[in-house]
Amino acid sequence: MNRKKISIIGVPSDYGQQRRGVDMGPSAMRYAGAIERLEKLGYDVVDEGNVSVRKLEKSKRNDHKLLNLEEVLDVSEQLAKKVDEVIEQGRFPVILGGDHSISIGSIAGIRKHYQNLGVIWFDAHTDINTPETTPSGNIHGMPLAINLGLGDERLINIAKGAPFLKFENVVIIGARSIDEGERELIKNKKIKIFTMHEIDRMGMSKVIEETVAYLKARQVDGVHISIDLDALDPIYTPGVGTPVPGGITYRESHLAMEMLEEAKIITSCEFVEVNPILDERNKTADTAVALMGSLLGEKLV
Incomplete structure (x- = not known):
């Protein structure tokens, strides 16, 4: 893949959780x-526009207690x-979310091109719940589990x-809010985590x-960072x-x-959970873009 060619893909979806605005x-x-x-x-950047997201006036649960399952699936x-x-x-691909449930689709598309994909999950949460362990039914707490086949x-x-994804090819960084079922899965599957x-x-x-x-020791053939x-x-x-x-400081993250x-x-990346309604003068989006710059080659000098 030519890293001088970047495609921006927007995903204005807030269906993975219950707080509006992240779309x-x-x-x-x-x-x-x-x-x-x-x-x-110096990148050749193409803005691919946004994935089409149909509007839903009210969140809904399906028979398995998962919030907005059909919409997230679409x-x-x-x-x-x-x-x-x-x-x-x-x-x-540089993917802009949307809540973290968009990683279900982003990583699914990426997995088609790699036999041994690695993933870095940069998050306060581990997002490795399943329908059996979720305390809320919010699918944005499940995307990592889903891409692991759960x-x-x-x-x-x-x-x-x-x-x-292989359990041994995942690294979680920054976690500090982990549900009980997630904790057990991480321990049982020996998932690499830096809390x-x-x-x-x-x-x-x-x-x-x-x-x-x-x-590198696991000889991954690509690494996606979420x-x-x-x-x-x-x-x-x-x-x-x-x-x-x-959480992580501004300088630590850079x-x-x-x-x-x-x-x-890094062969692909995504930035998620920016909610302008809850923000202060677009501070969080500014930080996301600054981190994007650092990840893709911006230097202080």
Whole structure:
């Protein structure tokens, strides 16, 4: 894939949770200068527009207690197809959410192109719930599990024939709000995780060094990074739906992006959970775009 060619894909969906406003995230990040920032770095940037999201006046649950399952499925199928097309064209996908349920579709489309895909999950939450463990029914708490092959059959079969993620190819960074069922799954499957405890003790530099070494040792043939803006402390990203105090600092997050860029392992990325309704003067979208710049080669000097 030619990293000088980038495709921006917007996914204005808020169906994975119950707090309105995150559907405006793609517009907020575009307004914050995402395209201009990447063009300034020398990329050939194509804005592919937004995935079509039908409007639903009121959230609804299906028989399995999952919130807006049909709507999430529709968005996920469209996004998987679009991401698949972009990668086929040799372009690097930069996906703008939307709540974190969009990762069901984004990673499904990416999985079609890799046999041993690695994933870095940069998030305050682990998003590895299943219909059996979810305390809320919110699908934005399930996308990682679904791409590992766990969960509702319709959702896990979006990318038919594509290999599921391997548990040993996932690294979670920044977690500090983990449900009981998620904790058990992480422990049983020995998923690599750096909680805020590890970040505080080790420092972000060591965390990223170990993450890169870990994924390289597993001989991954691509690495997708999914960046939920609630990974950062709410001081820096107030415009998120599920803020958790005690998060990653602004500089720690930039250091992480800069080191990952230096490692040259990232093959696709997404930025999710920017909610302009809850934000302060588009601060969270500005931060997302700044991190995007660091991840894709922006230097301080």
